Amino acid sequence: MTTMAQVICGLARRWCFGALGSPLQVPCLQALPLHLGRTATRASQRDLENAVHQVKLWKKDPGNEVKLKLYALYKQATEGPCNLPKPDMMDLVNKAKWDAWSALGSLPKETARENYVDLVSSLSAASEPPSPAKPAADGEQAGGDLVVTSENHITTITFNRPAKKNAITTKMYQDIMLALQAASKDDSVLTVLTGNGEYYCSGNDLTNFTDIPPGGPEEKARTNAILLREFVDCFIDFPKPLVAVVNGPAVGISVTLLGLFDLVYASDRATFHTPFGPLGLSPEGCSSYTFPKMMGPSKAAEMLIFGRKLTAQEACAQGLVTEVFPDSTFQKEVWTRLRAYTKLPPNAVRTSREVMRSKGRERLHAVNAEECGALQQRWLSEECTSAVVRFLSRRGKL
Numbered sequence: 001m002t003t004m005a006q007v008i009c010g011l012a013r014r015w016c017f018g019a020l021g022s023p024l025q026v027p028c029l030q031a032l033p034l035h036l037g038r039t040a041t042r043a044s045q046r047d048l049e050n051a052v053h054q055v056k057l058w059k060k061d062p063g064n065e066v067k068l069k070l071y072a073l074y075k076q077a078t079e080g081p082c083n084l085p086k087p088d089m090m091d092l093v094n095k096a097k098w099d100a101w102s103a104l105g106s107l108p109k110e111t112a113r114e115n116y117v118d119l120v121s122s123l124s125a126a127s128e129p130p131s132p133a134k135p136a137a138d139g140e141q142a143g144g145d146l147v148v149t150s151e152n153h154i155t156t157i158t159f160n161r162p163a164k165k166n167a168i169t170t171k172m173y174q175d176i177m178l179a180l181q182a183a184s185k186d187d188s189v190l191t192v193l194t195g196n197g198e199y200y201c202s203g204n205d206l207t208n209f210t211d212i213p214p215g216g217p218e219e220k221a222r223t224n225a226i227l228l229r230e231f232v233d234c235f236i237d238f239p240k241p242l243v244a245v246v247n248g249p250a251v252g253i254s255v256t257l258l259g260l261f262d263l264v265y266a267s268d269r270a271t272f273h274t275p276f277g278p279l280g281l282s283p284e285g286c287s288s289y290t291f292p293k294m295m296g297p298s299k300a301a302e303m304l305i306f307g308r309k310l311t312a313q314e315a316c317a318q319g320l321v322t323e324v325f326p327d328s329t330f331q332k333e334v335w336t337r338l339r340a341y342t343k344l345p346p347n348a349v350r351t352s353r354e355v356m357r358s359k360g361r362e363r364l365h366a367v368n369a370e371e372c373g374a375l376q377q378r379w380l381s382e383e384c385t386s387a388v389v390r391f392l393s394r395r396g397k398l
């Protein structure tokens with residue numbers, strides 16, 4: 001039987017090899033290490049050794065948080081659950097290692113091995129971006145589908161694809177990660193996401209599903225799950241207040257991520273729509289946890305399972321939006337407010353933000369991992385591939 005996944009794979013191959021006569025490049029996939037091509041769903045001992053070797057070749061220090069994650073997963077994968085006595089409180093390094101390992105609880109060795117290999121893969125892929133976005137220097141603008149500016153202690157990341165309602169391409173995901181990385185280190189107090197034109201963002205660009213690598217849809221789904229997890233992790237771990245300036249309708253992942261923002265200011269033209277049901281998808285961006293927490297389980301179910309679209313006022317009543325402004329004065333009022341916030345003592349702002357986020361961080365990472373695992377399966381389902389084919393064929397893209 002031919003599945004829709006095979007149909008879409010076939011179509012994608014036609015496009016890829018079509019007009020140009022050679023395969024179009026998918027840089028983030030090409031940067032992936034060889035072991036991603038393994039066919040087994042479980043990582044083998046050999047995969048683990050390869051991953052360990054790969055870590056040794058990294059030129060850039062991945063930072064303490066990642067190193068702790070890797071340490072913990074490696075210990076769990078090779079020795080099982082931590083049964084060492086807890087180090088002294090003042091023995092900071094060993095205590096941090098012990099904490100990280102113990103936090104894995106009774107995670108099976110095989111899962112830890114798999115997670116280790118996946119983490120190394122995703123970090124290796126991200127460390128070799130095809131064309132790095134320009135970090136935002138003061139007042140500088142990087143053109144293209146994503147514009148990053150930094151002014152008056154506010155770094156602003158703007159979706160800039162108005163003709164496509166600001167749908168997010170694979171490159172935009174990567175550039176957003178780079179922009180967040182840069183913003184976490186620059187002198188800004190606030191980081192803002194907003195959209196150019198009529199829409200805030202129409203979510204994932206549905207053509208992202210069509211450039212199938214040689215390993216087929218399974219490899220694509222697996223790679224996307226790793227990259228999506230890493231993308232959402234960047235929002236979970238971002239150290240400064242994140243503000244969404246929602247200038248118009250928001251769809252899909254641009255809505256779900258809002259649960260990880262500190263402030264969401266919306267124009268009264270904005271709407272909030274997560275059409276996962278019709279698309280054969282399941283929630284991402286930690287919304288399966290943040291939405292029920294903020295609006296209660298049944299309102300969250302209406303949005304995330306049944307795809308009910310909320311107006312800005314409704315979203316505000318549910319706690320997803322902080323405040324709604326008339327569209328005519330939206331930009332002026334919001335930016336005046338944000339500029340006033342940047343005058344607050346930056347270290348206090350950062351500390352308050354950290355103590356608010358730290359309590360839920362581990363939980364958010366676990367939710368993110370679970371959501372990406374579920375989506376990996378969904379992307380391969382006939383329900384999802386049919387929905388994508390429907391969208392693309394209605395717009396004459398097939």
Ligand SMILES: CCCCCCCCCC/C=C/CC(=O)SCCNC(=O)CCNC(=O)[C@H](O)C(C)(C)COP(=O)(O)OP(=O)(O)OC[C@H]1O[C@@H](n2cnc3c(N)ncnc32)[C@H](O)[C@@H]1OP(=O)(O)O
Nearest residue numbers: 163164165167173174202203204205206227228252253395
């Ligand atoms: C680090 C790398 C990570 C990689 C990870 C990849 C995988 C991540 C997946 C994350 C999961 C996310 C879930 C979602 O976001 S689900 C939501 C997906 N979005 C949608 O379903 C919206 C689809 N679009 C629409 O329904 C409509 O276009 C609209 C937004 C309601 C607007 O309708 P309207 O009639 O006003 O306008 P048009 O339809 O004519 O649109 C104008 C042009 O824009 C194109 N368009 C719009 N949205 C998208 C989209 N999401 N993807 C691709 N293209 C889009 C549309 O085709 C028109 O183009 P055209 O002019 O060339 O025809």
